[in-house]
Amino acid sequence: KIVRAWDIEKDKNKVLSIFQKENTSLSDERYWEILRTVWILCGSVDNVNLFRHYFASKRPQKHYFSTPEEAKRLREMPDEFKVYRATNAATLTEDSGISWTLSYEYAVWYRDAYHKKFLQERLIDKPQVFALIERNKEEEIIIL
Incomplete structure (x- = not known):
């Protein structure tokens, strides 16, 4: 269906x-x-x-x-790393999104392509990550 x-x-x-x-x-x-x-x-x-x-x-x-390759990559990542998000929210507390990217370049592209106002950056701990999805150069990190 x-x-x-x-x-x-x-x-x-x-x-x-x-x-x-x-x-x-x-x-x-x-x-x-x-x-x-x-x-x-x-x-x-x-x-x-x-x-x-x-x-x-x-x-x-x-x-x-996740694919086995995505799970392996996530396991091998450092305990703490930077993620990025294009958004219309001026601060992290205003942004309810859970989809981030490892790629600064992709975040900039997304901000410009979808007319977002801000580019957020944050440092996260690996236990906060639900999954990594590698598709279309996005390198998406889902944070819960």
Whole structure:
């Protein structure tokens, strides 16, 4: 259903709605695999609290959210590192976003491409990271 909603209909709202209705019937492995796709397609500041809820699930097999290569890279990262975020929020306390990037260059590009006002930078501890997603040069870090 999700594949059809996206591949054929290109309907993000339908993708998210299907996941909301069907996620409890998924195996743990499929829950995390599909949640990754749903996050990539639908995740935004507008629904960040919903995704925080899904990411905080106590379901086992969380490692299925990441590729083995992403998990390895995250494990090998230092205990503390910088992340960046293009945003319209002037301060970190005003910004509710959980999607950051390791790439300063990508953050600058995103700020300019999507007309964001600010570029935030912060130092984080690795235990704050839910996942690393490496796609389209984004090097996305999800912070909970």
